[in-house]
Amino acid sequence: xxxxxxxxxxxxxxxxxTCVVSVSGGAFPPEFAGPITNLTVPLGxxxxxxxxxxxxxxxxxxxxKVDTKAIQAIHDHVxxxxxxxxxxxxxxxxxxxxxxxxxxxxxxxxxxxxNTDPMKSQTGMLSIxxxxxxxxxDTSSDVMIHEGKQVxxxxxxxxxxxxxxxxxxxxxxxxxxxxxxxxxxxxxxSHVSPVSEYQGEELNLTxxxxxxxxxxxxxxxxxxxxxxxxxxxxxVHFSPVIHVPNQLVGAPLGTDVLLECFVEAxxxxxxxxxxDNAMIISSQQHDVQTTVKSQFEVRMALTIRNLQKHDVxxxxxxxxxxxxxxxxxxxxxEISGPAKTQKARPSFYDEEDETVFGSAEMEKMxxxxxSVDNAINGHMGYPSVATPVPTxxxxxxxxxxxxxxxxxxxxxxxxxVVLLTLILTGHRCQ
Numbered sequence: 001x002x003x004x005x006x007x008x009x010x011x012x013x014x015x016x017x018t019c020v021v022s023v024s025g026g027a028f029p030p031e032f033a034g035p036i037t038n039l040t041v042p043l044g045x046x047x048x049x050x051x052x053x054x055x056x057x058x059x060x061x062x063x064x065k066v067d068t069k070a071i072q073a074i075h076d077h078v079x080x081x082x083x084x085x086x087x088x089x090x091x092x093x094x095x096x097x098x099x100x101x102x103x104x105x106x107x108x109x110x111x112x113x114x115n116t117d118p119m120k121s122q123t124g125m126l127s128i129x130x131x132x133x134x135x136x137x138d139t140s141s142d143v144m145i146h147e148g149k150q151v152x153x154x155x156x157x158x159x160x161x162x163x164x165x166x167x168x169x170x171x172x173x174x175x176x177x178x179x180x181x182x183x184x185x186x187x188x189x190s191h192v193s194p195v196s197e198y199q200g201e202e203l204n205l206t207x208x209x210x211x212x213x214x215x216x217x218x219x220x221x222x223x224x225x226x227x228x229x230x231x232x233x234x235x236v237h238f239s240p241v242i243h244v245p246n247q248l249v250g251a252p253l254g255t256d257v258l259l260e261c262f263v264e265a266x267x268x269x270x271x272x273x274x275x276d277n278a279m280i281i282s283s284q285q286h287d288v289q290t291t292v293k294s295q296f297e298v299r300m301a302l303t304i305r306n307l308q309k310h311d312v313x314x315x316x317x318x319x320x321x322x323x324x325x326x327x328x329x330x331x332x333x334e335i336s337g338p339a340k341t342q343k344a345r346p347s348f349y350d351e352e353d354e355t356v357f358g359s360a361e362m363e364k365m366x367x368x369x370x371s372v373d374n375a376i377n378g379h380m381g382y383p384s385v386a387t388p389v390p391t392x393x394x395x396x397x398x399x400x401x402x403x404x405x406x407x408x409x410x411x412x413x414x415x416x417v418v419l420l421t422l423i424l425t426g427h428r429c430q
Contacts, residue, residue, distance in 0.1 A: 036124030252337025
């Protein structure tokens with residue numbers, strides 16, 4: 001039995017002294033049977049180094065963390081105070097160092113030693129990967145922007161290896177990238193590129209429109225699960241705009257009439273109908289409905305039941321929000337039409353249903369170019385002007401049945417019966 005103290009240089013500036021009690025013996029000196037495999041382990045997982053030794057005899061195996069010069073274990077005994085570290089071996093040939101739930105401080109170079117003279121050693125590297133995580137102070141939150149302005153979204157994340165940042169829209173629509181042409185100012189014409197995904201930590205959106213409103217996803221990935229994403233909502237504000245399909249509507253008395261307006265506004269507007277300076281609410285005669293078409297568009301619908309003389313006139317749809325107010329007019333007038341009680345039709349007349357054409361359909365029939373939908377923009381302090389677009393009702397002419405024609409038919413039938421009776425009587429007399 002002997003006591004050996006050896007001084008070994010781990011690196012240029014670190015010298016490690018080891019004193020172990022050993023029993024020499026065996027025909028062959030101990031040596032390593034293979035190198036230590038480097039490890040790359042995700043944060044929080046377990047790591048195990050394996051040191052293969054042959055002809056160990058009475059010599060001992062030790063483990064050392066190189067950067068801190070801390071002895072981890074000697075043979076079967078754990079020296080470090082880190083309770084996540086343990087050792088095991090099999091047949092004195094396979095020696096293992098176990099590190100449970102690895103942390104960032106566990107990363108580094110580990111040495112397996114045999115206390116020969118001179119000492120024999122080999123090293124293995126523990127690398128720890130870290131999944132991406134956003135840096136809150138460097139990442140944008142929800143933003144509000146006026147239409148036509150510019151907004152910059154920033155998204156930064158940390159992790160090992162460094163994360164890659166990608167941008168997408170939550171609704172699946174393209175991201176619109178506008179870049180000025182060379183030599184032109186920012187507010188001049190620009191090159192527009194729609195992309196499904198944009199790469200980079202910063203996303204610049206210029207001349208933003210209402211159609212670009214919505215949730216944008218910042219996604220950080222580095223190959224270490226899980227990937228992370230952050231939702232950033234861009235709220236584009238603009239004053240109300242009203243689109244009216246038909247500003248001139250005609251209908252017969254006694255029928256139900258539908259008037260409609262389409263409103264775009266952000267923030268959401270207060271919408272209502274007015275006639276003769278009085279607000280219209282849902283009642284037995286009026287049905288007021290509002291249908292959401294998108295996050296900034298609604299459809300206003302007013303149904304007037306059983307149209308009467310006093311219902312004819314001008315109706316206004318009004319929209320207000322914090323940025324402005326706008327209104328548009330629809331003129332409702334009476335047109336002649338069949339009474340509801342008139343149902344008599346000749347059996348020989350094959351009548352088709354009456355068809356109602358709007359202005360667009362009329363222009364198609366006449367081979368004229370379609371008229372552009374009326375858009376009335378509301379701005380604070382500016383009046384709105386509308387151009388009427390009439391709706392034309394076209395009906396087929398129906399044949400009329402008069403009372404005099406029916407009487408003539410009855411007389412002819414009676415004469416025919418009398419004539420047949422006389423003929424039969426004459427035959428019997430013969």
